[in-house]
Amino acid sequence: MKIKSTPESDGRRTGVQSVEVGLSVLKVVAEANGPMTLANVASATGMPRSQVHKYLTSFIRAGFVWQTRPGEPYSLGPYALELGLAAMRRxxxxxxxxxxxxxxxxxxxxxxxxxxxxxxxxxxxxxxxxxxxxxxxxxxxxxxxxxxxxxxxxxxxxxxxxxxxxxxxxxxxxxxxxxxxxxxxxxxxxxxxxxxxxxxxxxxxxxxxxxxxxxxxxxxxxxxxxxxxxxxxxxxxxxxxxxxxxxxxxxxxxxxxxxxxxxxxxxxxxxxx
Incomplete structure (x- = not known):
């Protein structure tokens, strides 16, 4: 999934591109059948590992991604699950x-x-x-x-x-x-x-x-x-x-x-x- 910048010529509202890119990383983790390695996520997004690692680190701090310990694969965190359930209930x-x-x-x-x-x-x-x-x-x-x-x-x-x-x-x-x-x-x-x-x-x-x-x-x-x-x-x-x-x-x-x-x-x- 190659990440590209989005021009405003399509009539959409101006957004924060870094947020959209970060969410694309989170989406890859969410749609996976199981925990994903850093290399897997980077390959799926078409982004450098160093950039993906920074996004994943931020998502871990926010509770959206879970990692048992450094170097282990990534999976959805508790807040991501809570957010999904809240959306479904509504x-x-x-x-x-x-x-x-x-x-x-x-x-x-x-x-x-x-x-x-x-x-x-x-x-x-x-x-x-x-x-x-x-x-x-x-x-x-x-x-x-x-x-x-x-x-x-x-x-x-x-x-x-x-x-x-x-x-x-x-x-x-x-x-x-x-x-x-x-x-x-x-x-x-x-x-x-x-x-x-x-x-x-x-x-x-x-x-x-x-x-x-x-x-x-x-x-x-x-x-x-x-x-x-x-x-x-x-x-x-x-x-x-x-x-x-x-x-x-x-x-x-x-x-x-x-x-x-x-x-x-x-x-x-x-x-x-």
Missing amino acids: LEITQVAQETLNELRDELSTTASLAVWGNRGPTIVQWAETPQLISQTVRLGTVFPVLTSTLGLVFAAHLDRRLTEQIIEAELNIPNGAAARFGLRTWDDVERRLEVVRREGFVAADSVVASGVTAIAAPVMNHAGVIVGVIGVAEQLGLLESPKKDITVRALRAGAGRLSARLGAPARSDGAA
């Missing part, structure tokens, strides 16, 4: 989700939406819209059932049970209700269904909210591994039996994974959210 999913929703809409030519958990259940708060039936049936602020919507099942599979128990119990207690028609009549039925959701990492089902629509949903996690939202896409009925299903599922899970990564979630071994 980052709200709605601040960064729109780009992912737009990408899914454009890639799949279908409506993509984001739901968060509200006091009455999964609630649509953001979306990238296309002129489809789902757009005419479901609006921002729509609250979905838990047991009979893909959004709700994903939340139920990952949220603390104390947040979902009353709503699930109420849906189970409706005689011949939608949950029963879905084959969910007891808590044992629910637990088996949610275990499948956790194992597969997504839910796909024909919608009971919007007639003629198949919905697919996947979770978005934060840095603590806690679900903070669910991304869903809607297709015309029949998707579950079409070759496009696998393409849609892969795209959705990849999008949810990218959004989770932006919120600091650790990557899963399968690369999904």
Whole structure:
């Protein structure tokens, strides 16, 4: 990563070049898979070792870089970790989700939406819209059932049970209700269904909210591994039996994974959210 001076002709504000150069050194240490030697850092930045050493010494004093003793490799220090966690705690999913929703809409030519958990259940708060039936049936602020919507099942599979128990119990207690028609009549039925959701990492089902629509949903996690939202896409009925299903599922899970990564979630071994 060769460091170059930045002219002001690009319209950016005047900055302190030495700070920018120093941060490029810190970025190399932060992005490494493990501790880095001085030679490694110098090679990655394209800077002389003596110059890199001065920056690293200052970062050690400030707590951004850690070195067990002189001559040993460098790794992130305690304040760098604290700063990263503070940034992730302040980052709200709605601040960064729109780009992912737009990408899914454009890639799949279908409506993509984001739901968060509200006091009455999964609630649509953001979306990238296309002129489809789902757009005419479901609006921002729509609250979905838990047991009979893909959004709700994903939340139920990952949220603390104390947040979902009353709503699930109420849906189970409706005689011949939608949950029963879905084959969910007891808590044992629910637990088996949610275990499948956790194992597969997504839910796909024909919608009971919007007639003629198949919905697919996947979770978005934060840095603590806690679900903070669910991304869903809607297709015309029949998707579950079409070759496009696998393409849609892969795209959705990849999008949810990218959004989770932006919120600091650790990557899963399968690369999904």
